[in-house]
Amino acid sequence: MRMVVTGGAGFVGRHVAAAVLEAGHECTVFDAARIQRELGDRGVRQEFGSLSSIEELRRAFRGADVVLHLAGVGDVYLAAEKPWLAAEANVLGSANVAEACLAECVGRLIYASTWEVYGHPVYEPLDEQHPTNPDHPYNVTKLAGEQLLMTYDSLRGLSVVALRLGTAYGTGMRANSVFSVFITRALRGEAITVSGDGRQHRQFTHAADIGRAFVAAATSAIRHEALNIVADETVTIRQLAEMVVAEAPAPLSFGVARAGDISPARVSSAKASAMLGWEPRVRFSEGLHDLIEHHRSSITADGS
Amino acid sequence: MRMVVTGGAGFVGRHVAAAVLEAGHECTVFDAARIQRELGDRGVRQEFGSLSSIEELRRAFRGADVVLHLAGVGDVYLAAEKPWLAAEANVLGSANVAEACLAECVGRLIYASTWEVYGHPVYEPLDEQHPTNPDHPYNVTKLAGEQLLMTYDSLRGLSVVALRLGTAYGTGMRANSVFSVFITRALRGEAITVSGDGRQHRQFTHAADIGRAFVAAATSAIRHEALNIVADETVTIRQLAEMVVAEAPAPLSFGVARAGDISPARVSSAKASAMLGWEPRVRFSEGLHDLIEHHRSSITADGS
Numbered sequence: 001m002r003m004v005v006t007g008g009a010g011f012v013g014r015h016v017a018a019a020v021l022e023a024g025h026e027c028t029v030f031d032a033a034r035i036q037r038e039l040g041d042r043g044v045r046q047e048f049g050s051l052s053s054i055e056e057l058r059r060a061f062r063g064a065d066v067v068l069h070l071a072g073v074g075d076v077y078l079a080a081e082k083p084w085l086a087a088e089a090n091v092l093g094s095a096n097v098a099e100a101c102l103a104e105c106v107g108r109l110i111y112a113s114t115w116e117v118y119g120h121p122v123y124e125p126l127d128e129q130h131p132t133n134p135d136h137p138y139n140v141t142k143l144a145g146e147q148l149l150m151t152y153d154s155l156r157g158l159s160v161v162a163l164r165l166g167t168a169y170g171t172g173m174r175a176n177s178v179f180s181v182f183i184t185r186a187l188r189g190e191a192i193t194v195s196g197d198g199r200q201h202r203q204f205t206h207a208a209d210i211g212r213a214f215v216a217a218a219t220s221a222i223r224h225e226a227l228n229i230v231a232d233e234t235v236t237i238r239q240l241a242e243m244v245v246a247e248a249p250a251p252l253s254f255g256v257a258r259a260g261d262i263s264p265a266r267v268s269s270a271k272a273s274a275m276l277g278w279e280p281r282v283r284f285s286e287g288l289h290d291l292i293e294h295h296r297s298s299i300t301a302d303g304s
Numbered sequence: 305m306r307m308v309v310t311g312g313a314g315f316v317g318r319h320v321a322a323a324v325l326e327a328g329h330e331c332t333v334f335d336a337a338r339i340q341r342e343l344g345d346r347g348v349r350q351e352f353g354s355l356s357s358i359e360e361l362r363r364a365f366r367g368a369d370v371v372l373h374l375a376g377v378g379d380v381y382l383a384a385e386k387p388w389l390a391a392e393a394n395v396l397g398s399a400n401v402a403e404a405c406l407a408e409c410v411g412r413l414i415y416a417s418t419w420e421v422y423g424h425p426v427y428e429p430l431d432e433q434h435p436t437n438p439d440h441p442y443n444v445t446k447l448a449g450e451q452l453l454m455t456y457d458s459l460r461g462l463s464v465v466a467l468r469l470g471t472a473y474g475t476g477m478r479a480n481s482v483f484s485v486f487i488t489r490a491l492r493g494e495a496i497t498v499s500g501d502g503r504q505h506r507q508f509t510h511a512a513d514i515g516r517a518f519v520a521a522a523t524s525a526i527r528h529e530a531l532n533i534v535a536d537e538t539v540t541i542r543q544l545a546e547m548v549v550a551e552a553p554a555p556l557s558f559g560v561a562r563a564g565d566i567s568p569a570r571v572s573s574a575k576a577s578a579m580l581g582w583e584p585r586v587r588f589s590e591g592l593h594d595l596i597e598h599h600r601s602s603i604t605a606d607g608s
Contacts (some may be wrong), residue, residue, distance in 0.1 A: 084396055084400060084403065087473060091395045098387075
């Protein structure tokens with residue numbers, strides 16, 4: 001199949017593009033930023049463009065079978081600082097993507113949503129029936145993008161699946177992610193400071209597993225569904241820090257909680273398992289080890 | 305107090321502006337369209353501008369105590385046709401309004417949301433604890449605007465109240481509203497066609513009662529709350545049609561249901577009653593009678 005990955009130069013998007021190639025499909029990336037050289041070498045086509053331009057989206061989507069839509073504001077701190085930008089990219093941008101799909105007769109769209117749409121849990125584990133109570137410009141706008149795309153499914157005939165992704169980790173993470181901060185500091189022998197008491201937990205989900213979920217959703221027949229794509233393993237921030245310093249020895253301390261951090265909650269991906277046969281394959285200890293080694297080799301390569 | 309009504313040249317907005325004056329407050333209307341002459345004569349100041357311009361919003365908000373934000377895409381058929389426009393006006397536009405409030409030190413914002421944010425009812429009557437499951441570009445974008453503004457309350461210190469309005473009626477309704485269509489046709493002696501079997505019901509809420517709710521919310525101390533503002537009386541579309549032809553005799557028939565129509569559900573405004581002391585004052589039979597007479601006199605005045 002011919003698949004287009006919007007935001008395919010970004011952290012999760014590049015893993016999705018890699019998964020598309022691995023599954024034997026053609027891949028075009030739509031992004032304002034240049035894709036990794038490695039993806040280009042493997043035959044990924046790049047289309048530069050912005051979510052605000054229907055024309056640029058249409059050019060990238062021409063002849064495609066399915067669009068995997070990951071572009072948008074994915075950085076919660078940026079969303080908090082500029083809510084209007086999150087609204088423009090995540091809501092208006094998603095409408096533009098859907099319009100471009102319809103204009104180019106692309107019948108199927110897979111949307112990158114987030115487990116954070118649920119907000120404060122009424123019950124756990126969170127399944128897809130749980131009420132949505134987003135409480136931050138990031139999850140408010142991601143949910144609005146999801147719900148708006150679902151109306152393109154019910155009213156306009158575009159077949160849409162939303163994947164509510166767990167907190168992703170893997171190579172290429174943003175420099176302000178807790179992983180990047182911890183690993184970079186530890187590899188320099190600098191102290192790691194954990195926000196709060198470190199007992200807040202996450203089901204960190206490897207970006208390669210997320211990539212496989214997108215491909216599974218793209219090639220399935222389901223539509224008008226939202227699916228949690230979240231790994232089962234629960235890891236506290238304290239455990240993460242301890243695992244990092246076990247591989248890259250550094251002092252560890254505990255500070256104050258950051259405003260805007262999302263409270264932890266258990267999430268179930270049983271629906272994705274049943275409907276897509278999706279299961280996470282990367283164990284957290286392995287994924288983290290690979291990430292630390294990747295950082296170590298980049299530092300060596302940089303000579304920094 | 306000095307109050308600004310965004311969208312104050314629109315149908316509900318002009319009733320809100322009138323309620324602001326009636327309660328003895330200063331009123332500025334921010335709208336791209338010109339306000340009614342009657343409002344101008346009563347001392348309402350007009351500021352022309354667009355929701356996409358922070359500068360124009362700031363100029364209108366300068367020196368105000370509270371902003372009553374009704375501007376946006378309120379026509380469900382327009383929202384269905386142009387979801388990106390609904391996203392731009394209702395989500396991005398609301399973020400711009402909040403930013404302009406913060407920039408001009410306006411501490412309080414009352415937002416026009418809708419009872420339609422609940423979607424398909426899980427239980428009835430719908431109270432504000434009911435899960436939100438919007439299913440149309442109109443209610444998706446109105447909810448996103450509400451949720452985004454609530455993050456300005458929790459993260460940025462702007463005090464926000466959202467009023468989830470019932471289906472409004474009153475003078476100045478859009479020509480494509482069921483009221484306008486029925487009354488205009490009946491007064492011409494033309495047949496009225498009811499969509500579906502006419503058993504779908506609404507708790508039609510008079511725009512003057514909505515105006516009073518905005519003033520009550522603006523002058524109250526509550527914040528970070530969503531309140532249903534919906535009249536208690538339930539009226540079926542069939543009853544509405546029969547009440548119209550009772551005053552303006554015309555034939556009555558039944559057709560097919562319109563796509564995109566929102567399913568009926570009972571809504572409770574007990575929270576607004578408790579927190580704001582708000583109660584609807586206009587009985588439906590009186591409000592409808594006034595509306596028919598208003599149409600009748602306009603037709604006579606036009607000579608049409």
